[in-house]
Amino acid sequence: MALIASAAHPLRTQQVARAAVRALYDEMCLYPKPGLVSKTDNGSHDDMQAATFIKSLFSLRHYFAAIYQAGMRDADFAELTRLGIAAEVTMLRATAGVNTHRGAIFNLGLLCAALGKADAAALPHADLAQIVIDSWGADIKLADSKDMSSSHGNLVCRKYAVGGARGEAAAGFPHVFKIGLPTLAAVQQAGGALVAARCQSFFAIMAALEDTNLLHRAGADGLHYARTSAISFLAEGGVFAANWLQRARDIHHAFVARRLSPGGSADLLAATLFITAVTQRKAVI
Numbered sequence: 353m354a355l356i357a358s359a360a361h362p363l364r365t366q367q368v369a370r371a372a373v374r375a376l377y378d379e380m381c382l383y384p385k386p387g388l389v390s391k392t393d394n395g396s397h398d399d400m401q402a403a404t405f406i407k408s409l410f411s412l413r414h415y416f417a418a419i420y421q422a423g424m425r426d427a428d429f430a431e432l433t434r435l436g437i438a439a440e441v442t443m444l445r446a447t448a449g450v451n452t453h454r455g456a457i458f459n460l461g462l463l464c465a466a467l468g469k470a471d472a473a474a475l476p477h478a479d480l481a482q483i484v485i486d487s488w489g490a491d492i493k494l495a496d497s498k499d500m501s502s503s504h505g506n507l508v509c510r511k512y513a514v515g516g517a518r519g520e521a522a523a524g525f526p527h528v529f530k531i532g533l534p535t536l537a538a539v540q541q542a543g544g545a546l547v548a549a550r551c552q553s554f555f556a557i558m559a560a561l562e563d564t565n566l567l568h569r570a571g572a573d574g575l576h577y578a579r580t581s582a583i584s585f586l587a588e589g590g591v592f593a594a595n596w597l598q599r600a601r602d603i604h605h606a607f608v609a610r611r612l613s614p615g616g617s618a619d620l621l622a623a624t625l626f627i628t629a630v631t632q633r634k635a636v637i
Contacts, residue, residue, distance in 0.1 A: 368467060368630065369417040372460050375626035376409040376453065379618055382550050384600040386558075386581070387607030388618050395604070396569075396613045400450050408453050411446035415439035419461045423468025429491035436461050455517050455619035460626055462488065462521055467630060480627065481524030492522040504568045512572065514562040517616070525623060531556050532624030539591060548591040551600060553624055555590060558582040558617040565615035578612055 380402060383390040391402045419435050439457045444450070462484050469487060470478035496518040499506055509516040520527060535556040539549035559582035566575045581603050590596060607613070 364471065365417045365420055368420045368464055369413050371629040372416040372464055372626055373409050373413050375460065375622045375629060376412075376456055377406070378550070378625050379622040380405045380409070382547065382554065382621075384551070384597070384604040385554055385618065386578070386600070386604040387611075387613045388615070393608075396608050396611045400447070400452060404447050404450055405452050407446045408443050408450075411442050412439055412453060412457065415442065415457070416460065416464050420464040420468040423465030424472040426469060426472070426487075427465065429488045429495070432461065432465055432488065433495070455616060456622055458517050459521065459525070459619050459623045463525070463623060463626060481526075481529045484521060485524045489522045489524070492518050496522070505564050508564045508567045512562070512564075512567050514564060514567065516564045517619070520620070525620070527557050527561050527620050528623045528627060531560055532620060533627060536624060536628060542592070544591060548596070550621065550625070551596075552586075552591045554617060554621045555582045555585050555600075557620050557624070558614050559586060561614075561617050561620065563614045563616035565613055570610065570612055574610065574612055577610065578607065578614055581606070 379385075380389060381391055383392040385395075387396040389395045389397055389400055389402060389405060394401045415435060415438070419432060422431055422435060436457050439461070440454060443453055443457065463480060466478075466480040466483040466487070469483055470476075470480065496509075496516075505516050508514070509519075515523070532553045536549045536553040539552045540546070544552070559579055561579075563575060563578065566578050570577075585596075585599060585603060588599070593599065
């Protein structure tokens with residue numbers, strides 16, 4: 353039975369929450385993933401490592417269950433926001449103050465809620481992107497226009513006139529549904545290994561995304577370097593090139609040398625893996 357099938361059942365809630373946690377874990381484990389933390393190394397980060405991410409993602413398991421159930425109740429954006437804020441507190445407590453998954457709390461939380469809404473309406477093939485747009489898109493835009501806080505994300509969005517995580521969500525996650533998912537599927541359909549498919553998906557997202565993490569850490573020049581590196585990797589064959597793994601490692605090391613960290617791209621890769629899991633005809637463990 354497809355995971356995106358109906359049935360408001362505690363088991364279903366557990367499956368969705370586990371799928372979200374597993375997506376974050378699989379994203380973290382992926383290597384090479386330029387500039388980012390994995391089990392292999394800490395990438396461009398001195399304040400976090402794989403163990404930090406594992407503590408963080410494990411702490412979020414109840415949040416994903418709660419926000420899925422909120423979606424089933426057709427919760428408004430204010431309720432989803434309260435759940436997200438509480439999840440951030442839990443995450444920061446688990447990581448001793450390190451921000452590992454703030455973007456994922458927002459992105460995956462909305463997608464879990466959209467899935468809950470689809471399940472409550474017994475819509476097995478619902479367009480989750482459209483549900484996000486129709487249900488909460490206007491409120492996301494309104495919250496964005498009113499938020500004058502000095503968070504890194506807000507400062508970057510105002511300085512560089514980019515949409516950031518809220519813009520991505522309000523538009524229905526185009527980098528997930530129009531880039532990440534098709535790229536992942538194309539590599540797998542061509543017989544590519546799962547790691548290769550995930551790497552290709554990550555590079556494709558990074559090539560297109562105005563990643564606010566990169567803008568925060570390295571400005572417009574850093575974003576340009578990262579996107580150009582990803583575009584070149586893909587143009588030279590991506591994971592279909594014989595030497596793709598070494599090329600991806602070289603890009604990773606170059607990012608580390610420049611302290612580049614495309615965290616926004618990583619968040620959207622995790623969202624891509626989550627959507628893949630909940631739409632495949634297999635159980636999520």
